[in-house]
Amino acid sequence: MAKIKLATIWLCGCSGCHMSFLDLDEWLLELAEKVDVVYSPVASDVKEYPEDVDVCLVEGGVANEENLELIRIARERTKFLISFGDCAVTANVPALRNMLGGAEPVLKRCYLELGDANPQLPNFPGIVPELLDRVRPVHELVHVDLFMPGCPPPADRIQATIEPLLRGEKPVMEGREMIKFG
Amino acid sequence: MSVKTLTIDGVDVAIEEGATLLTAAKEAGVHIPTLCHLEGVTDVGACRLCLVEIEGINKLLPACVTEVSEGMKVHTNTETLQEYRRMVVEMLFSEGNHICAVCVVNGNCQLQDAAIEVGMDHTRFPYRFPQRDVDVSHDRFGLDHNRCILCTRCVRVCDEIEGAHVWDVAGRGPASRIISGLAQPWGEVEACTSCGKCVDACPTGSLFRKGSTVAEMEKDRGKVEFLVTAREEHKWTR
Numbered sequence: 001m002a003k004i005k006l007a008t009i010w011l012c013g014c015s016g017c018h019m020s021f022l023d024l025d026e027w028l029l030e031l032a033e034k035v036d037v038v039y040s041p042v043a044s045d046v047k048e049y050p051e052d053v054d055v056c057l058v059e060g061g062v063a064n065e066e067n068l069e070l071i072r073i074a075r076e077r078t079k080f081l082i083s084f085g086d087c088a089v090t091a092n093v094p095a096l097r098n099m100l101g102g103a104e105p106v107l108k109r110c111y112l113e114l115g116d117a118n119p120q121l122p123n124f125p126g127i128v129p130e131l132l133d134r135v136r137p138v139h140e141l142v143h144v145d146l147f148m149p150g151c152p153p154p155a156d157r158i159q160a161t162i163e164p165l166l167r168g169e170k171p172v173m174e175g176r177e178m179i180k181f182g
Numbered sequence: 183m184s185v186k187t188l189t190i191d192g193v194d195v196a197i198e199e200g201a202t203l204l205t206a207a208k209e210a211g212v213h214i215p216t217l218c219h220l221e222g223v224t225d226v227g228a229c230r231l232c233l234v235e236i237e238g239i240n241k242l243l244p245a246c247v248t249e250v251s252e253g254m255k256v257h258t259n260t261e262t263l264q265e266y267r268r269m270v271v272e273m274l275f276s277e278g279n280h281i282c283a284v285c286v287v288n289g290n291c292q293l294q295d296a297a298i299e300v301g302m303d304h305t306r307f308p309y310r311f312p313q314r315d316v317d318v319s320h321d322r323f324g325l326d327h328n329r330c331i332l333c334t335r336c337v338r339v340c341d342e343i344e345g346a347h348v349w350d351v352a353g354r355g356p357a358s359r360i361i362s363g364l365a366q367p368w369g370e371v372e373a374c375t376s377c378g379k380c381v382d383a384c385p386t387g388s389l390f391r392k393g394s395t396v397a398e399m400e401k402d403r404g405k406v407e408f409l410v411t412a413r414e415e416h417k418w419t420r
Contacts, residue, residue: 182282
C-alpha cells in the first residue's frame with residue numbers, strides 16, 4: 001500500500017502545536033513507517049506545497065497575505081484538512097489584536113509609538129507579507145474536515161486523532177480528552 | 183400541597199406543585215445541562231442551555247423557569263435540543279472574547295465544560311471580537327467583561343445571599359454589560375463587602391481574584407449552596 005502523504009503547515013501561531021507534535025516521541029517512528037511527510041516546517045525542507053496531499057495539519061490562524069495564500073493552496077491540494085490547535089480553530093491569542101480595530105492601529109502602536117531609535121512601518125512588498133485587518137480561524141476562509149482544539153493539543157490527543165485516520169477511519173472528537181480548548 | 187405527575191424522558195415523576203422542570207428532572211435522575219442556574223439563588227432562564235421539549239407545546243422552554251404541570255410529557259435530549267444547545271454555546275463563544283489559553287480559570291471553567299458536554303469543537307458563527315473593558319479597581323478582585331456571558335449569577339448572589347446588591351445589568355442587546363454600583367468602578371462602590379461570593383459564583387474567568395495566573399484559579403462552586411443550607415437548615419458542615 002502506498003504511504004499516506006502527510007503535510008503540516010504553520011500559519012499565525014507560536015509553533016506550540018508543532019512542538020506538541022514532536023512530543024509524540026517514539027510514536028513518530030511508527031508514524032514514519034505509514035506516512036510520507038511531503039511538506040512541513042519541522043520535518044521537511046520542501047518550499048512548495050505539493051499536489052495530492054492526503055492529510056494536512058494546519059497550525060495557526062490566518063493573519064497575513066502569505067497565510068491566506070498558503071491555506072488556499074493547501075485546501076486545493078489536500079483531501080483531508082485538520083484545524084490543528086486553538087489558533088487554527090478559534091484564532092486564539094493572535095486574534096487579541098482584532099479588538100484593537102484593524103491592522104493599522106496595531107502596526108502604529110508597535111512600530112511607531114513604541115519604536116525606539118528609528119520608528120518606521122515595515123514595508124518590503126513581496127518580502128514582508130501585509131497584515132490582514134483581522135486574524136481569522138481557518139474554517140472561516142476554507143472548508144475544514146476536522147477540528148482538533150487545544151493550546152496546544154497534547155501529544156496523546158494528536159496521536160488519538162491521527163491513529164484512526166491511518167486506518168481510514170474518522171476519529172471521534174468527544175469528551176474532555178478530545179475537544180478541550182486552551 | 184398538591185402533587186403533580188409527569189414524565190421526563192419516559193421516566194414517571196411525582197413532585198410538588200410549583201417545582202421547576204429542572205428540579206423534577208434532577209429528582210428523576212435525568213441530567214439537563216445548565217449555565218446560568220446556580221443552586222441556592224433564584225432562576226432567570228438567561229442562558230437557554232436547559233431548553234426542553236414538551237409535547238403539545240410548540241416552542242422550546244427553559245427547564246429552570248418552567249413549572250411542572252399535571253400529565254406533562256417532557257423530552258430533554260432530542261436531536262433538535264442537542265443541535266440548539268450546541269448553537270447556544272457556539273454563540274456564547276463567538277459573542278465575547280473567550281481566549282481560553284490566557285484565562286485564569288482555563289480547565290476549571292463551566293463554559294468550557296458546557297462546550298465539551300454539547301460536543302462543540304469549533305463555532306460556525308463568525309467571531310465578533312467586541313471591544314470591552316477590564317475593571318481592576320477593586321483591591322482584591324477584577325472584572326473582565328471580555329469573558330462575561332451575562333448569566334447574572336453574580337447579580338443574584340450579591341442581591342439574594344450577601345444582600346449588598348452591588349451588581350446589575352446595564353444596556354441592551356450587544357451593549358449589555360454587568361455594572362457595579364451606579365456604573366462606577368467596582369473599587370469605588372461602598373456597598374461592596376468584598377465577600378467574594380460573586381467571584382465564586384461566576385462560571386467563567388470574568389470575575390477573578392487578583393494575582394491568579396493562567397489556569398491557576400479554581401472557584402468554590404458549592405459555596406452559595408452551602409450558605410443557603412446553613413442558613414435555612416442550620417447545617418454548618420460540608
